Amino acid sequence: MSDAVFxxxxxxxxxxxxxxxxxxxxxxxxxxxxxxxTPWLLPCLLLAAWQIGAQTGLISDDILPAPVDVAFSAWRLxxxxxxxxxxxxxxxxxMSGFAIGGGIAFALGLSxxxxxxxxxxxxxxxxxxxxxxxxxxIPLVILWFGIEEQAKLFxxxxxxxxxxxxxxxxxxxxxxxxxxxxxRSYGMTRWTLFRRVVLPGALPxxxxxxxxxxxxxxxxxxxxxSIAADAGIGHMAMQAREFMQxxxxxxxxxxxxxLGKIADSLVRLLERRALAWHPSFGKGRR
Amino acid sequence: MNAINxxxxxxxxxxxxxxxxxxxxxxxxxxxxxxxxxxFVAIIGRSGCGKSTxxxxxxxxxxxSEGTLRLGAGDSRARLMFQEPRLLPWAHVIxxxxxxxxxxxxxxxxxxxxxxxxxxxxxxxxxxxxxxxxGQKQRVALARALVSRPRFLALDEPLGALDALTRIEMQxxxxxxxxxxxxxxxxxxxxxxxxxxxxxRVVMIESGEVAMDIPISLPRPRRxxxxxxxxxxxxxxDRLLGSAPARSV
Numbered sequence: 001m002s003d004a005v006f007x008x009x010x011x012x013x014x015x016x017x018x019x020x021x022x023x024x025x026x027x028x029x030x031x032x033x034x035x036x037x038t039p040w041l042l043p044c045l046l047l048a049a050w051q052i053g054a055q056t057g058l059i060s061d062d063i064l065p066a067p068v069d070v071a072f073s074a075w076r077l078x079x080x081x082x083x084x085x086x087x088x089x090x091x092x093x094x095m096s097g098f099a100i101g102g103g104i105a106f107a108l109g110l111s112x113x114x115x116x117x118x119x120x121x122x123x124x125x126x127x128x129x130x131x132x133x134x135x136x137x138i139p140l141v142i143l144w145f146g147i148e149e150q151a152k153l154f155x156x157x158x159x160x161x162x163x164x165x166x167x168x169x170x171x172x173x174x175x176x177x178x179x180x181x182x183x184r185s186y187g188m189t190r191w192t193l194f195r196r197v198v199l200p201g202a203l204p205x206x207x208x209x210x211x212x213x214x215x216x217x218x219x220x221x222x223x224x225x226s227i228a229a230d231a232g233i234g235h236m237a238m239q240a241r242e243f244m245q246x247x248x249x250x251x252x253x254x255x256x257x258x259l260g261k262i263a264d265s266l267v268r269l270l271e272r273r274a275l276a277w278h279p280s281f282g283k284g285r286r
Numbered sequence: 287m288n289a290i291n292x293x294x295x296x297x298x299x300x301x302x303x304x305x306x307x308x309x310x311x312x313x314x315x316x317x318x319x320x321x322x323x324x325x326f327v328a329i330i331g332r333s334g335c336g337k338s339t340x341x342x343x344x345x346x347x348x349x350x351s352e353g354t355l356r357l358g359a360g361d362s363r364a365r366l367m368f369q370e371p372r373l374l375p376w377a378h379v380i381x382x383x384x385x386x387x388x389x390x391x392x393x394x395x396x397x398x399x400x401x402x403x404x405x406x407x408x409x410x411x412x413x414x415x416x417x418x419x420x421g422q423k424q425r426v427a428l429a430r431a432l433v434s435r436p437r438f439l440a441l442d443e444p445l446g447a448l449d450a451l452t453r454i455e456m457q458x459x460x461x462x463x464x465x466x467x468x469x470x471x472x473x474x475x476x477x478x479x480x481x482x483x484x485x486x487r488v489v490m491i492e493s494g495e496v497a498m499d500i501p502i503s504l505p506r507p508r509r510x511x512x513x514x515x516x517x518x519x520x521x522x523x524d525r526l527l528g529s530a531p532a533r534s535v
Contacts, residue, residue: 185366
């Protein structure tokens with residue numbers, strides 16, 4: 001019993017007696033910190049645990065098929081062309097919805113940020129509409145558009161609108177008034193002032209809005225495709241569920257994750273290039 | 287080589303009965319002030335005495351409520367330097383300087399580089415302002431203000447946020463460019479010794495009125511801590527402190 005008691009003094013003396021192993025541990029820690037592979041360590045471990053769990057029968061095949069099975073069904077669906085077709089359709093829907101909703105939101109955010117009249121005219125209305133959860137519109141949207149493309153476009157555009165609008169508006173309003181005064185005192189025209197001072201100043205906030213909107217974009221698309229669609233990743237998943245093809249369902253989920261990650265990475269890349277001047281984005285940072 | 291005639295480059299200005307009200311608050315209450323072309327005038331006073339407001343009106347940033355401001359003939363555009371450098375963080379140093387060329391100046395790389403050279407920062411042309419020190423940023427702001435060869439430079443506490451050593455360096459630089467270019471300079475500061483070091487004339491504003499207007503005829507360059515400066519500083523500080531509102535003990 002007594003030898004099970006943890007003795008901190010003894011522990012530390014043992015550590016002190018082994019400086020070499022400590023050194024190695026520091027070196028290892030440094031490598032873990034610096035390596036580009038480090039962020040992928042946990043996903044790989046999870047994947048391995050999942051595979052082992054499925055193979056040993058710990059996880060039932062009906063609940064969660066093995067990663068290898070999922071990969072196999074991905075291969076099968078790629079060969080048949082169904083996967084590429086569905087991804088293309090989902091991707092196109094996402095991007096069109098984002099372009100429409102984000103574009104209108106960006107324009108309104110800018111004009112409301114710059115002009116008090118425009119803000120007084122539209123902001124109250126927009127704030128009221130903002131409180132409607134976009135997915136609650138699904139029944140109405142189905143009544144309006146059926147399960148046609150417009151339904152998905154509308155829902156995605158609606159969901160994307162508010163994060164882009166609010167962050168653009170806030171970004172424009174938060175531009176340093178002292179810089180604007182500086183620009184005026186140097187004779188900048190309204191357009192030059194907008195292009196050289198207001199827009200670049202609002203950009204960090206606009207990027208926050210875009211990244212937030214991308215999350216909502218996928219979420220909305222997944223839900224609307226699952227409920228009413230005849231193609232797309234969500235439709236593929238719902239169809240697989242009817243045939244109890246758990247591997248395809250899991251594959252659909254993984255594809256959404258990958259698409260989301262790719263979109264986010266693209267925006268980050270863009271962000272890092274556009275905000276190179278910004279101390280939190282410039283070279284040497286993440 | 288320098289085409290500018292030292293005697294005529296600066297602009298003269300004349301202020302009569304200048305008043306400025308913000309709501310019920312009388313900030314300036316009838317200012318009369320003449321500034322000769324090419325003169326370096328320092329405006330001093332306690333916080334809230336209206337000295338910055340006066341400068342902003344002289345520079346055309348604000349409008350007076352009453353009174354007249356007459357500027358000499360020709361281009362009367364003022365260039366301003368503030369306590370904050372007010373550089374665009376998303377534009378390289380050189381592009382920030384080019385802003386100083388104004389709407390009609392367009393892109394004139396040669397002049398911008400020359401202005402940067404005058405403040406000793408040619409090697410920072412392609413740097414982001416965020417990577418510069420406070421003193422360097424203020425030097426870029428000075429280059430931006432001077433790149434268009436203004437006839438009037440308005441300085442609102444431009445060195446107020448700098449550390450003591452950088453401040454002394456910048457005072458030297460300001461005096462040097464003023465002597466080279468002979469623009470009219472109006473400097474608002476609450477640092478009496480800075481005013482005495484740089485100005486031809488020190489104007490004290492008190493409760494929105496000119497309380498004191500003394501010419502400083504000491505030879506340049508003046509030295510920090512010299513006896514003559516010290517004596518003058520004492521006189522002015524006594525006056526400033528003497529006019530302080532009665533404090534309860």
